[in-house]
Amino acid sequence: MPSAPAAFENLLRELAPQVLGAVMRRFGDFAAAEDAVQEALLAAALQWPTDGVPDNPRGWLIHVAARRMTDQVRSDFARRQREAFLFLYEVADEAVEPAPDEDAGHDDTLALLFMCCHPALTTSSAIALTLRAVGGLTTAEIAHAFLVPEATLAQRISRAKQAIRDSRIAFELPGDGERAQRLAAVLHVLYLIFSEGYTSSAGGRLHRTELSDEAIRLTRVLHAMSPRDEEVAGLLALMLLTDARRPARLGCAGELVPLEQQDRTRWNQAAIREGVALVSAALTHGSVGPYQLQAAIAAVHDEAASSEETDWAQIHALYTVLLRLSDNPIVALNHAVAAAMAYGPQAGIELLDALDASGRLAGHHRLDAVRAHLLERSGDRTGAIACYLAAAARTASMPEREYLAIQAARLKAAR
Amino acid sequence: MKYMLMMHAPKEGWTTAGIGTWAPEDIKAHIAFMIGFNKKLQASGEFVDAQGLAGPEEAKSVRARKDGTPDTDGPFAESKEFLAGFWILDVENSARAVQIAAQISAAPGKGGVPLNMPIELRQVMSAPPSDL
Numbered sequence: 401m402p403s404a405p406a407a408f409e410n411l412l413r414e415l416a417p418q419v420l421g422a423v424m425r426r427f428g429d430f431a432a433a434e435d436a437v438q439e440a441l442l443a444a445a446l447q448w449p450t451d452g453v454p455d456n457p458r459g460w461l462i463h464v465a466a467r468r469m470t471d472q473v474r475s476d477f478a479r480r481q482r483e484a485f486l487f488l489y490e491v492a493d494e495a496v497e498p499a500p501d502e503d504a505g506h507d508d509t510l511a512l513l514f515m516c517c518h519p520a521l522t523t524s525s526a527i528a529l530t531l532r533a534v535g536g537l538t539t540a541e542i543a544h545a546f547l548v549p550e551a552t553l554a555q556r557i558s559r560a561k562q563a564i565r566d567s568r569i570a571f572e573l574p575g576d577g578e579r580a581q582r583l584a585a586v587l588h589v590l591y592l593i594f595s596e597g598y599t600s601s602a603g604g605r606l607h608r609t610e611l612s613d614e615a616i617r618l619t620r621v622l623h624a625m626s627p628r629d630e631e632v633a634g635l636l637a638l639m640l641l642t643d644a645r646r647p648a649r650l651g652c653a654g655e656l657v658p659l660e661q662q663d664r665t666r667w668n669q670a671a672i673r674e675g676v677a678l679v680s681a682a683l684t685h686g687s688v689g690p691y692q693l694q695a696a697i698a699a700v701h702d703e704a705a706s707s708e709e710t711d712w713a714q715i716h717a718l719y720t721v722l723l724r725l726s727d728n729p730i731v732a733l734n735h736a737v738a739a740a741m742a743y744g745p746q747a748g749i750e751l752l753d754a755l756d757a758s759g760r761l762a763g764h765h766r767l768d769a770v771r772a773h774l775l776e777r778s779g780d781r782t783g784a785i786a787c788y789l790a791a792a793a794r795t796a797s798m799p800e801r802e803y804l805a806i807q808a809a810r811l812k813a814a815r
Numbered sequence: 816m817k818y819m820l821m822m823h824a825p826k827e828g829w830t831t832a833g834i835g836t837w838a839p840e841d842i843k844a845h846i847a848f849m850i851g852f853n854k855k856l857q858a859s860g861e862f863v864d865a866q867g868l869a870g871p872e873e874a875k876s877v878r879a880r881k882d883g884t885p886d887t888d889g890p891f892a893e894s895k896e897f898l899a900g901f902w903i904l905d906v907e908n909s910a911r912a913v914q915i916a917a918q919i920s921a922a923p924g925k926g927g928v929p930l931n932m933p934i935e936l937r938q939v940m941s942a943p944p945s946d947l
Contacts, residue, residue: 522907524860547941548863548905556860796816796942 408448411457412441414621416536419461421508424571427469430515431561434533436472440465441536458505506625509534511573513622516560517586518569525560526589527596532557535614545597545611587635587691590619594639598646612643633682634692640675641698644668656803660707672702693722712742729760733770745778765794769804776811785811817863817905817939818912820919822932824899826871837925844923852919856904861915867900903939912936 416437423433440461454460516529528546531537543553574582597611619636626632648662679695697718704710719735732755740748752771761767772787785808792804824833834842856862874897875889902919906912916934924930 524905524907546905551857552860552862552905555858559860796938796940798940801940 408445408453411453412444413536415458415461415505416441417509417512417534417621418458418505419465420533421512421571422458422462422504423465423469424512425508426466428571430564430571431558432469432472433465434561436465436468437461439468507573509621510625511571513586513618514574514582515564515569515571517582517589518564518567519582519585520567520569521560521563523589523592525556525563526585527593528553528556529560530589530618531593531611531614535618537614541610583629583631586622587631590615590622591635591639591691593618594642598642609646612639612646615639616643628685630682630686631689631691633678634689634695637675637679637682637695638691638698640671640678641695641702644671644675644702654799655806656799658803659701664705667702672699675699676703688721688725690722690726693718693725697722710741712738716742729755729758729764730766733761733766737770737773740774740777745774748774749778763794765791765800765804767791768794772804772807776807781811781814816908816912817903817941818909819937819939820902820904820912820916821935821937822899822901822919823896823935824932826895826897834924841923841925841927844927848922852922853902856902856915861904861906861911863903863905865900865902868898871897909938 419440420433420437423437424430427433443464444457444461448454448457513530513534516533517526521529528542531542532539539554539557540550543550546553573579594612594615597609597613597615616636616639619632619639623629623632623636644667645659645662647668648664648666649657651657675695676699679692679699682692683696697715700711700715700718716735716738719731719738723731723735732751736748736751736755738748739751740746749771752767752774755761756767768787768791772784772791775781775787776784788804788808788811792801792808795801795804834845837845853862853865856865871894872890874891875887876891877885877887880886902915904912904915906915913936916936920931920934921929922932
């Protein structure tokens, strides 16, 4: 709805998952419900700017979408079948009149998010479906952001819907026992959407930046609906604290600027304040989780006036706890970097050697990149050049390859 | 993750031993396979682009002279292989890219026998950089 004014657009995008959830809850058929809701949103975008927003906009949209479902049944079924179905649908149409309370809308949005991010779906399907059904983005917008043809993305979404149907993934809020695991899948999908937008500097940057904004918006919605869930708060804080550095992350030629060389006056202080407040509150409440710890680490970086003034011992301690929670080789790699920054390059190199010996990051460019960095700090220029070049040859990221090649060239020139 | 799959064909075979010597029904079966294969990739939501390239007979190599004007060379009779076509696909992981490459490699040739031609698989540099 690019022609609708921003206020309408925001309202519609906030209501879209609630409406879809309500229609889903009554009719069950996800694919048909999605089409019907798209048409209702289109009708709203056309009518509201001239007729004004109805008193109960959510109810209006649900009513129009439910009508549309009924029309669909009318045209889809043969006359004989039609009558029996019409009766059921018209009963449902009355039943679908929404309770005006906000909670029902929130529960529907949550149930939709849990369904779209179900662990049975492939990651790319879950991402596409979440952006479309919960985020309210058009297929064209999502295709543009991921630099694939619209037809391909449409196909991916339709296959995801089929997968939901086939695996009988229920549209419901998971019970207490299952909730933590299902929520972890939701947070992972939101985090991937954020990283996709945040880290890319390749073509179509503008559209990809919108992906990280969208991930933050959806995580805000999730946080508003489950304020007591510390990991949701942790993820939102992590996104805000990471996104705050975006203005300083690329140089004027579009090259990557590493954290220690970024112009910190360009960091977004409002986002940093919000992120710090969120993670501080989360950490004092309940159980500590990986997103809160990563947010805490980002907060330590963001609050330091320079790389030298960073409390690396604190970051090292946080990575030690994080490593205990999630035995992940990339976390182990960052732990080694923090050790080097806090206690000297040798401490980091020892941890790196242990990680190397475990073979868990064999052939991964980041192992070489970190080793190059630590060797440079320890004064081994020749070793550093070789590792920078090895990392450059292995990475699948263009800006990262350029950055690593420049580091090797810089050391060669300094000889 | 995006991958480019490049199909190389042996040049001497182009007219003397390759597709130029196949029976019409073999050629039709080959074309039908390729069209069907692309449709499958579109249906699976993995298709980004696919193009066949014109034959190497008209291939040129261009480089700028010192004054920036084009210096054209070619075609190159001596090269043994040429790029016949390529696909760009967006797949879940590298194992899936390998699987698709093997399926293309087994496209039917003369007498319907699988060609088992080499498919060069390269990752497109579209991965996000790590936070430095």
